[in-house]
Amino acid sequence: MSSTPSLTLPSQVVPPEFALSTSVPAAVLGVDVVALPVLPGPDDGSPLLGPGAAEIADLTGIDLLGVLESTRATGATGEVTTIPVPLGTPDQPDLASVLLVGVGAQRPADFRRAGAAVGRACRGRSTLATSVPALGPDDALEPFVAGLTLGSFGFHWRSTAPEHPPVTRVVLAEVPTEHGAALARAVAIGGAAWHARMLSTVPANLKTPSWLAAQAETLAAEHGLTCTVWDEERLAAEGFGGIVAVGQASAHPPRLVRLDYTPRRANRRTPTVALVGKGITFDTGGLSIKPGEAMVNMKRDMTGGAVVLATMAALAAVDCPVRVVGLVAAAENAISGNALRPGDVVRHHGGRTTEVTNTDAEGRLVLADALDYAVAETDPKAVVDVATLTGAMKVALGQQVGGLFANDDALAGALADAGEQAGEPLWRFPLADVYEGKLTSSIADADNAPGGPGAIVAALFLQHFVGGRPWAHLDIASVGDAPEDSHEWTAGPTGFGARALLTWLGSEDPLAGIGS
Numbered sequence: 001m002s003s004t005p006s007l008t009l010p011s012q013v014v015p016p017e018f019a020l021s022t023s024v025p026a027a028v029l030g031v032d033v034v035a036l037p038v039l040p041g042p043d044d045g046s047p048l049l050g051p052g053a054a055e056i057a058d059l060t061g062i063d064l065l066g067v068l069e070s071t072r073a074t075g076a077t078g079e080v081t082t083i084p085v086p087l088g089t090p091d092q093p094d095l096a097s098v099l100l101v102g103v104g105a106q107r108p109a110d111f112r113r114a115g116a117a118v119g120r121a122c123r124g125r126s127t128l129a130t131s132v133p134a135l136g137p138d139d140a141l142e143p144f145v146a147g148l149t150l151g152s153f154g155f156h157w158r159s160t161a162p163e164h165p166p167v168t169r170v171v172l173a174e175v176p177t178e179h180g181a182a183l184a185r186a187v188a189i190g191g192a193a194w195h196a197r198m199l200s201t202v203p204a205n206l207k208t209p210s211w212l213a214a215q216a217e218t219l220a221a222e223h224g225l226t227c228t229v230w231d232e233e234r235l236a237a238e239g240f241g242g243i244v245a246v247g248q249a250s251a252h253p254p255r256l257v258r259l260d261y262t263p264r265r266a267n268r269r270t271p272t273v274a275l276v277g278k279g280i281t282f283d284t285g286g287l288s289i290k291p292g293e294a295m296v297n298m299k300r301d302m303t304g305g306a307v308v309l310a311t312m313a314a315l316a317a318v319d320c321p322v323r324v325v326g327l328v329a330a331a332e333n334a335i336s337g338n339a340l341r342p343g344d345v346v347r348h349h350g351g352r353t354t355e356v357t358n359t360d361a362e363g364r365l366v367l368a369d370a371l372d373y374a375v376a377e378t379d380p381k382a383v384v385d386v387a388t389l390t391g392a393m394k395v396a397l398g399q400q401v402g403g404l405f406a407n408d409d410a411l412a413g414a415l416a417d418a419g420e421q422a423g424e425p426l427w428r429f430p431l432a433d434v435y436e437g438k439l440t441s442s443i444a445d446a447d448n449a450p451g452g453p454g455a456i457v458a459a460l461f462l463q464h465f466v467g468g469r470p471w472a473h474l475d476i477a478s479v480g481d482a483p484e485d486s487h488e489w490t491a492g493p494t495g496f497g498a499r500a501l502l503t504w505l506g507s508e509d510p511l512a513g514i515g516s
Helices: 053-060 064-070 108-121 137-151 177-201 209-223 232-237 241-247 303-314 363-378 391-397 409-422 433-439 454-463 498-505
Strands: 017-021 033-039 080-084 097-102 127-130 169-173 226-230 255-261 272-283 323-333 345-347 353-355 382-387 402-406 426-428 471-475
Touching (some): 017 177, 033 108, 053 064, 064 080, 064 097, 108 137, 137 169, 137 177, 177 303, 177 498, 209 226, 209 272, 209 323, 232 241, 232 255, 241 363, 255 303, 255 363, 272 303, 272 363, 303 323, 303 382, 363 382, 363 454, 382 409, 391 402, 391 454, 402 409, 402 454, 409 426, 409 498, 433 454, 454 471
Parallel strands (some): 017 169, 033 097, 033 127, 127 169, 272 323, 272 382, 382 471, 402 426
Antiparallel strands (some): 226 255, 255 323
16 A cells, blocks of 8 residues: 655745945945945936945946936836846956846835845845945835845745745945844844745645644744644643634644743733734635635635744844743644534633534634633733634735734734834724624524624624733735735735734833723
């Protein structure tokens, strides 16, 4: 009898390495690409060149402004003009090209998009020197680094080497070394989003709940976190009925993962934040089966869990000042003779019951267990869950903005501000209690799929499991996948949410005003 070959994830490309230098780009040795900023001219006039341009023009003998004029470049955000340097120069024999990169209005979003454009233009290269962040390191460095990192993202499972590996090394020229801490933070935030994107892209024939739990154990060991994993027997014994029910049809049993982060200055009064991620490693819809085309991208239905894992791994790097507990409810929503049926009743952790009228509304069933556990066992001052939860969110928002629900205005404001700063915009929706009656079941405490405004009803369902604690629900189904390359997003799973959460949790006082 033949057996199924075991699977191992091929070696993946890694994000670029970054370094600071006070030298001008022309003086950084061993580079094969230089990227210089281009600013729109005043009153729509000729564009202007930024720091480092004069020295590169002298080094190469190229009339850079003349090139911009001949190509009708404007300095618009992300516009890239590539100038080959086929023979290098005597002082820089490896220099192969100069990139002139538009930075538009020089807002953080412009630097992020410029970084992404540079990242794409430098794929396959060894070393890049760029002076783009030198225009204003306080505003430019973090978004430029995040954009360059994520615009370089790649994933492959080919029999050959990756086609477009990221540039290996990036030197941020003309940036003082006192910005080293800001660079470390930027690398951590960009790297977390990369990690979440990578986990979400792994195919489900490898990415089972136990595989995802093993990834959590690995990152816990690497980043000084405590990790606890519930297997299917412990989940059943401790009353996690939602997670067990959703995962019971799969050959790959469910898991619950808990990661604990403690800040370096913690004491007994240090408050706790709980993060809860939906970890459905593949979603067929169960017996309420999805159409075939709707199943194609369901390997990424654990994006919320990936975001929580990646965020937890980067908390120390952004010097998060509060305790954080990360929970990932992992299951595969499959079909078999043991599948959860429409009409079944599930008893959640804590005792609340749900009548399951649609097995494709499974995410809220696993989140409910994890939310109740978080409130009962970790005494959080705030709870945030992240999930690719409802198709209704994509209908409402398209594929560029994530949905936000919250029962606390200060928490909603903090997350919305962090999302805006990080380049992950969130739009707040109402927890409209006028729809609460739709959750009514004739036999259980709630119906999991009663119809109505889908995203709002799902949020109202989850609200019953947070015990009145300050809580926010990020429904990222709208932004779980990018249909095509767009700025720092690459086609496929986006890992949306890690940058926003780290920007919030890495602030001086993430819980300021929350719950008061």
